[in-house]
Amino acid sequence: MLxxxxxxxxxxxxxxxxxxxxxxxxxxxxxxxxxxxxGHARPAITFDLLYRYLMHLGYKVRYVRNIxxxxxxxxxxxxxxxxxxxxxxxxxxxxxxxVQYYTNRYxxxxxxxxxxPPSIEPHASGHIIEQIAFVQKILDHGYAYVSDGSVYMDVxxxxxxxxxxxxxxxxxxxxxxxxxxxDGQAEKKHxxxxxxxxxxxxxxxxxxxxxxxxxxxxxxxxxxxMGTKYLGEEFDIHGGGMDLMFPHHEAxxxxxxxxxxxxxxxxxxxNNMITIAGKKMGKSYHNFITLEQFFKGEHExxxxxxxxxxxxxxxxxxxxxxTVDFSSEALEAAEKxxxxxxxxxxxxMKLQPGAETTIEIGDLRAKCAEAMDDDLNSPIVxxxxxxxxxxxxxxxxxKASISPEDLAELRAVWKDYAIDILGLRLGSENAGECxxxxxxxxxxxxxxAIDLLLDIRLDAKRNKDWATSDRIRNALTELxxxxxxxxxxxxxxx
RNA sequence: GGUCGGUUGCCCGAGUGGUUAGGGACCGGUCUGCAAAACCGGGGACAGCGGUUCGAAUCUGCUACCGACCUCCA
Numbered sequence: 243m244l245x246x247x248x249x250x251x252x253x254x255x256x257x258x259x260x261x262x263x264x265x266x267x268x269x270x271x272x273x274x275x276x277x278x279x280x281g282h283a284r285p286a287i288t289f290d291l292l293y294r295y296l297m298h299l300g301y302k303v304r305y306v307r308n309i310x311x312x313x314x315x316x317x318x319x320x321x322x323x324x325x326x327x328x329x330x331x332x333x334x335x336x337x338x339x340x341v342q343y344y345t346n347r348y349x350x351x352x353x354x355x356x357x358x359p360p361s362i363e364p365h366a367s368g369h370i371i372e373q374i375a376f377v378q379k380i381l382d383h384g385y386a387y388v389s390d391g392s393v394y395m396d397v398x399x400x401x402x403x404x405x406x407x408x409x410x411x412x413x414x415x416x417x418x419x420x421x422x423x424x425d426g427q428a429e430k431k432h433x434x435x436x437x438x439x440x441x442x443x444x445x446x447x448x449x450x451x452x453x454x455x456x457x458x459x460x461x462x463x464x465x466x467x468m469g470t471k472y473l474g475e476e477f478d479i480h481g482g483g484m485d486l487m488f489p490h491h492e493a494x495x496x497x498x499x500x501x502x503x504x505x506x507x508x509x510x511x512x513n514n515m516i517t518i519a520g521k522k523m524g525k526s527y528h529n530f531i532t533l534e535q536f537f538k539g540e541h542e543x544x545x546x547x548x549x550x551x552x553x554x555x556x557x558x559x560x561x562x563x564x565t566v567d568f569s570s571e572a573l574e575a576a577e578k579x580x581x582x583x584x585x586x587x588x589x590x591m592k593l594q595p596g597a598e599t600t601i602e603i604g605d606l607r608a609k610c611a612e613a614m615d616d617d618l619n620s621p622i623v624x625x626x627x628x629x630x631x632x633x634x635x636x637x638x639x640x641k642a643s644i645s646p647e648d649l650a651e652l653r654a655v656w657k658d659y660a661i662d663i664l665g666l667r668l669g670s671e672n673a674g675e676c677x678x679x680x681x682x683x684x685x686x687x688x689x690x691a692i693d694l695l696l697d698i699r700l701d702a703k704r705n706k707d708w709a710t711s712d713r714i715r716n717a718l719t720e721l722x723x724x725x726x727x728x729x730x731x732x733x734x735x736x
Numbered sequence: 737g738g739u740c741g742g743u744u745g746c747c748c749g750a751g752u753g754g755u756u757a758g759g760g761a762c763c764g765g766u767c768u769g770c771a772a773a774a775c776c777g778g779g780g781a782c783a784g785c786g787g788u789u790c791g792a793a794u795c796u797g798c799u800a801c802c803g804a805c806c807u808c809c810a
Contacts, residue, residue: 483810575760
């Protein structure tokens with residue numbers, strides 16, 4: 243029985259969907275004004291894991307992950323200019339050109355990380371009408387006010403009728419004393435009121451007509467409008483990074499509740515941050531490393547390139563609610579660990595069954611399920627897979643045997659948990675690295691040539707011609723091949 | 737300053753009040769022409785000081801240090 247940690251209650255809860263057999267989940271996606279960095283990979287992979295596991299459990303899941311392409315004001319630069327607009331102006335492009343460019347690149351990175359596309363990926367810019375309607379509802383219910391063409395949430399009024407701050411554990415008094423001075427404060431009744439609709443300044447290039455002004459929706463409106471549009475007034479899961487808890491998700495709760503009169507989300511889930519030297523990796527800290535830089539090894543902190551699967555494995559090595567500290571050293575360790583798993587899988591596929599099972603294999607499936615049920619404990623699933631890898635290697639070495647039934651089950655569990663749920667590309671057809679069975683068809687010539695060389699080496703070895711044998715191995719090793727001798731043959735990978 | 741969270745062995749990173757987490761690195765052994773891989777074995781840990789308990793890394797109090805949020809942020 244799946245348990246997930248609900249930020250609202252600060253404890254693990256059994257997951258009960260609203261509609262039997264169906265799950266609706268909404269996850270805050272990227273603001274497409276820059277390349278995705280390691281921090282973006284965290285929620286993408288975390289909620290991909292959840293999505294995959296829910297489907298494995300037999301749920302029909304509607305997974306909505308938005309693309310933020312309007313809103314999100316810059317607080318410092320010139321009177322709240324839109325990030326997308328700013329980028330567009332700097333790069334002399336149409337705003338939607340910027341959006342399309344970075345959206346494409348985001349998709350490309352996500353595919354590399356084997357993150358499944360969501361069921362619906364709505365753009366904020368494509369839902370202006372829904373957002374205006376949502377703002378109107380809040381106005382109609384009296385929880386917002388118009389001021390100089392902008393619409394603000396009347397937080398004080400809302401807080402009298404509904405609990406405000408329950409997600410982030412704040413109360414209004416705290417917020418009063420904490421809120422700093424920002425632009426546009428003069429138009430607001432209180433500093434903690436937030437914009438639902440903002441009148442566009444003349445230099446602002448992205449704006450739409452509305453009953454109140456030519457402008458654009460407030461920072462948090464898109465998630466309320468699009469979430470409820472596609473998942474209903476109440477839905478199961480809302481996810482995102484911990485840094486969005488306040489004010490973004492808190493504001494979203496208030497907006498939705500003000501418009502609809504009741505809460506929307508049953509389970510709030512938040513992934514923790516990726517840190518670098520103990521500090522959060524983020525745009526504001528100027529310490530982020532883009533995913534492309536990881537894949538290409540183009541960053542001073544990276545000792546070498548790291549494959550997308552290494553990144554995915556690295557993220558899954560830690561529980562999603564813990565911070566993960568990035569270091570090149572940690573990634574190299576992850577890379578080796580992943581290679582070990584990959585090797586074990588390749589061997590599992592080659593294994594020949596014996597008459598009976600003479601090795602302890604335990605109930606791998608049950609253990610993995612138990613770990614996943616416990617708030618998506620991927621590190622424990624990996625632990626069990628590593629234990630299983632040891633058993634596989636023992637059989638592969640001929641030191642134990644496994645029955646046909648146990649072998650079939652073991653293969654099925656690896657398929658289910660390693661490949662389908664953890665989303666690791668272990669199979670030969672799509673592995674991140676090339677092995678002897680993993681080169682594509684048009685590389686058959688290369689494969690043949692390597693095999694030929696190694697056949698020659700095998701002959702040399704049989705003739706105890708160690709000079710030739712070592713020369714071939716050393717030369718191939720130099721070129722990046724890994725050569726492993728087996729009992730009466732060889733294995734190689736690139 | 738407020739709110740919340742963290743502090744585990746050389747590194748990364750799980751964890752239940754009493755039983756080996758796991759991975760990487762390292763050391764020793766087996767196998768091998770030598771390597772590599774694999775397998776076996778090994779050392780080492782729970783920030784500090786109190787409290788509860790038969791027993792605490794795990795519960796509780798305090799201290800120290802670190803971080804997140806409080807402003808756009810995954």
